[in-house]
Amino acid sequence: MNKLVEYGSVESMPLYNCSAHSSEEWSKLFGVRHPYLGYFDIVFGVVANILYAPILSVMFQPEYYKMSCFKIMICLGIVDMLALWINSIITGVLALQGAVWCTYPTFNYVIGSIVLGLWCCSCIIVLGLVANRLLEMSKPACAYTLFNGYRTYVVMIIPVMYGIYFIIFTNPVGFNSKYYTWLFDPMITEDRLTEVPKCLKSKSVSLKVFQYHNIPHSINNVLIVAVTCFMYGWLYFIVQEKMSMISWKNRRQDLSFQILIQSAMICSINMLASILFRMPLYNCSAHSSEEWSKLFGVRHPYLGYFDIVFGVVVNIFYASILSVMFQPEFHKMSCFKIMICLGIVDMLALWINSIITGVLALQGAVWCTYPTFNYVIGSIILGLWCCSCIIGLGLVANRLLEMSKPEYAYTLFNGYRTYVVMIITVMYGIYFILFTNPVGFNSKYYTWLFDPMITEDRLTEYHNIPHSINNVLIVAVTCFMYGWLYFIVQEKMSIISWKDRRQDLVK
Known part of the structure; x- marks a missing residue:
């Protein structure tokens, strides 16, 4: 005004x-x-x-x-x-x-x-x-x-x-x-x-x-x-x-x-x-789905088939690994409960990052080839990525606390409390699925982008600030945890002999 x-x-x-x-x-x-x-x-x-x-x-x-x-x-x-x-x-x-x-x-x-x-x-x-x-x-x-x-x-x-x-x-x-x-x-x-x-x-x-x-x-x-x-x-x-x-x-x-x-x-x-x-930003009415692929997409037959096979094979291996983690002697440990959650998230992510990506690459698809599909799947994969980031940090924090502050590890992760912590990570991922801008596949660049490239004059409209904050924090917290790990290992190594170190099961 x-x-x-x-x-x-x-x-x-x-x-x-x-x-x-x-x-x-x-x-x-x-x-x-x-x-x-x-x-x-x-x-x-x-x-x-x-x-x-x-x-x-x-x-x-x-x-x-x-x-x-x-x-x-x-x-x-x-x-x-x-x-x-x-x-x-x-x-x-x-x-x-x-x-x-x-x-x-x-x-x-x-x-x-x-x-x-x-x-x-x-x-x-x-x-x-x-x-x-x-x-x-x-x-x-x-x-x-x-x-x-x-x-x-x-x-x-x-x-x-x-x-x-x-x-x-x-x-x-x-x-x-x-x-x-x-x-x-x-x-x-x-x-x-x-x-x-x-x-x-x-x-x-x-x-x-x-x-x-x-x-x-x-x-x-x-x-x-x-x-x-x-x-x-x-x-x-x-x-x-x-x-x-x-x-x-x-x-x-x-x-x-x-x-x-x-x-x-x-x-x-x-x-x-x-x-x-935010929804009017994804209007693909300028062309038909086929025209969008023909005008702006690039087919990738070799990479497409490779991604599909890779995703299927890795998910098969993942299933056998998870079945071992569910055995009672492992499942009672909080770290294995966290790894099971991480494995499930990774398997779901592989369906999109590898298998679905391969199928879209074979077709030379872009955002507007399948706008609704891209919006939904792009939201899900973004949520899975952010969820896996926090689960990964939770796993590292769990091991570090077990080695340095076992009483804190017991308070946070004992018994059902591990699942409570995992619920927080799931809710974090759901936040990104529901409330932030999604990514969409673009075969020209063979990646998932926030910008659907519908027009050339809306570049800032698609920026996902929470995702950027997530990535910066993940890097910062990971660096902090590596420093924490260094001091823990230094302390442990000063106490035990080399022979005992190799026999120490705490990683």
């Missing part, structure tokens, strides 16, 4: 100049009318707002309003009602007209800024609501300090200021009837690329940055998903503790428990919306 003040009007902004056509021509050339969806959205928005009003009136009653969680839900309800006017009612009206950004450029700019701010504001309010309930159940003293009395309103100022930041200082979204969603890209021209700085031009670097990309919004969505996953883990342990103390009948009657479940459901809706916003 600050650009509107700077330039004086939307039409004066170079990035949002719609002078190439009239408003009617923009809709006719690039828009698509949606009469059924449009009317549905309008009716839905009106009905939802009508239902919201009595719900909020109940929350304002003294017995509820004195509770901090209801104050937060009132703030969330007001934000949601405002957002419904845009996300549902105004969206429906624009859909009926087949409008695009340039049909109403100023209106889209202003409304798009507001709805973006409302979305980001609601994200933080929702996290605050769940945090409030979790603290009430686990750390009531902290909850009292943060949310007692007027302090709840002070806390609510934070998400409001957060939303205002997005309204004023970041790129807005605009409605596009062709994709029936609000996009950062107004799709005015095909060459929406920034100028390359002179310092980079001298080095013949081709730098293409998507000008409309809203980095703070991407960070918001990634953080919302990450923090939500953390809170679900926190919720799990709280519920486990509480449920062990009260009967199911009492659980249903416990108001705190009911509010906690409601808060978790609200949080899950925001988390899902953060994920689904």
